[in-house]
């Protein structure tokens with residue numbers, strides 16, 4: 001299974017800035033990218049095209065959308081369809097990111113509809129899950145992760161190609177705070193995600209990549225990526241500079 005080193009640029013960068021960062025990343029990481037790693041950049045929708053152009057023809061480098069809607073087209077002002085992401089050269093799409101859930105207010109059912117529709121439309125999908133600090137303090141981590149997985153993957157067919165589905169465990173209290181989860185917290189959560197997905201999808205789920213996200217940086221990435229059941233990382237802040245993201249990609 002190839003490790004997936006993913007960047008989420010959130011609402012940052014003009015097209016020119018996105019192009020420059022993508023070019024710098026290639027310059028620093030493309031020639032030394034190990035065979036068993038893949039790189040994904042999720043820029044704002046407006047920069048999908050330029051980043052796709054920069055990555056075009058470079059093996060192991062992919063582009064993704066940060067979210068999408070569960071319809072092919074229609075009167076859905078402000079939304080974007082999976083087919084439109086594919087048309088801009090994207091291979092991946094995120095669903096259920098913590099900021100979609102907790103800032104914009106998306107619920108599990110909507111996240112589940114998007115996940116299934118994105119997969120059916122031909123995107124590879126990264127379903128993001130993770131508990132709030134209050135939920136962790138109340139001992140509810142497994143309950144929350146199980147609910148987000150069961151509802152988020154409710155309509156995904158059992159025989160889904162495991163290469164096209166990833167889950168990102170991102171404890172909300174570790175996103176953008178500089179506070180990274182400790183190895184024990186990551187190991188426990190990832191083992192629980194694996195066990196739950198095997199219960200849902202059978203052995204197939206052993207091939208589904210589970211990414212960790214939340215304050216990943218060049219200084220902690222090597223340790224995190226070496227943990228059991230950690231098949232990649234999803235990086236926000238430290239992915240915005242080509243220099244620091246290239247160190248993460250090669251860590």
Ligand code: PGA
Nearest residue numbers: 175176214215235236237
């Ligand atoms: P962060 O964000 O790396 O800035 O904590 C992670 C994410 O939101 O995916």
